[in-house]
Amino acid sequence: MGERAPQALAEADPAAGRLVSPLVSFTAPPPVAAMPPAPADNGAAAALGLYARLLAASTLEAGAHALVAALASEPSIRRASIALHENGRTRLLASSNLDLGNPQAELPQRLLGAMNEALDQRCSVALPPVVGADGRIADHIRIEHQALQRLVGGAVLCLPLGIDGQVLAVVCLERDGDAGFDAAEFARLERTLMLTAPAMRWMQQGTQRWFRRAWRELLAGCQALRQPGKRTTRRLLGAGAVLLAFLALAPLQFEVGGRARIEGAEQRLLSAPTDGFVKTAHVRPGDRVKAGAPLIDLLEQDLRLEQERWSSQLAQHENAYASSMARSDRVGAATSMARIAEAQAQLALIGEQLTRGRITAPFDAMVIDGDLSQSIGAPVRQGDKMMTLATTDSFRVIADIDEIDIGRVAVGQGGSLALSSLPWDQHAIEVTRVAPLAKAVDGRNIFEVEARLLEPPAELRPGLLGRAEVVVGRRPPLWAWLGHAADRMRLAWWNFFG
Known part of the structure; x- marks a missing residue:
């Protein structure tokens, strides 16, 4: 047989x-x-x-x-x-x-x-x-x-x-x-x-x-690939295997990042120096100003009337002082002298308030907040926020890094910044500070990471938004992605079970 x-x-x-x-x-x-x-x-x-x-x-x-x-x-x-x-x-x-x-x-x-x-x-x-x-x-x-x-x-x-x-x-x-x-x-x-x-x-x-069933199906699929009609499939699978091997073995730059914004290295908040009303707004957000340039004027009629009232009282007190000296009335002369001093102090205060009625730029800057062109005649109280200025010669980058990735970020690490308005340009940055406190943004806990631009471009403006990526090491992309997913799962497990 x-x-x-x-x-x-x-x-x-x-x-x-x-x-x-x-x-x-x-x-x-x-x-x-x-x-x-x-x-x-x-x-x-x-x-x-x-x-x-x-x-x-x-x-x-x-x-x-x-x-x-x-x-x-x-x-x-x-x-x-x-x-x-x-x-x-x-x-x-x-x-x-x-x-x-x-x-x-x-x-x-x-x-x-x-x-x-x-x-x-x-x-x-x-x-x-x-x-x-x-x-x-x-x-x-x-x-x-x-x-x-x-x-x-x-x-x-x-x-x-x-x-x-x-x-x-x-x-x-x-x-x-x-x-x-x-x-x-x-x-x-x-x-x-x-x-x-x-x-x-x-x-x-x-x-x-x-x-065992999965292994059997895998072996059956491998045997089916040997057929002549599966040449294209074999090539695609081979290319996928090469790509997977590259992702699993090639040590590329491992980056973490988040949303970022551009801020001036120095910002100044201008507030109302006294109670009054808005008379004129000379600038609007986005305008560049020089040091000493007028920004806002407040109405000064009330102060002028107050100045005239104290000026008349000062003249009266001076006349009373001269009359008391002619009569040799020392008590009246002393009283008039005190009132003269009071009137002079009030006039000096009003003069200072008149000077402050025109708000000027303390340095060369750009207006980033405070549009009062639609608020002419609006009342303001002393200390109210009116306008914000930022320097234009130096900037800083504030990146929002998720709490899962913040442990990998350290001072001195480099990275890149891509602005939403100029996505094709990459700007080199360097981490200068990591904020030790977190804040909630859109339901996530984020940390603010401050960085400086190594070569700031001329067209940069405060307030621009984009995305910052910080290089935290070198790892194969596949293991970096799997590690990030594992960290998220571990955090979710901790949040759920405590």
């Missing part, structure tokens, strides 16, 4: 003296010339009946018991056994008239030995051997079969069951007496077990664990 490859369809070929099956991995001997082949209808019906009994079982073990029970129901079969070949090992699933509670007993071990002997030769092995029509006997190794026959007596037949060129299980049949299995019985058993292998494979795959 020689080994043969599985075919696409099951068919009997009496002229060639050979039975072809896509499922059973063995070659039957040439049938005896005087014995006609069994009808195909009976073989198909028996195969379908056995197939239905297997699928009716809920587990692989239950299906194996149903199979051996169906085979052992024939009067000529004393015992039927089936073993599963999986991951290079063979184990008994079921056996009629045999207790498998002790697999180390002699009979189960002999059964497994005979089954493995047939598996190793990848063909059916019978003892006594089947004699072909030409009188020849296949040259097979039957050492384990002889040991099993000496133990149980009678005839022994082991039939490997396979599908897609792979052996899945082995069926062992035992018979009393000296009469062995003939070629006709070989062909009938092969037709009966035709659908057993696919049914057992489906049941076996259904009971496997998820990781």
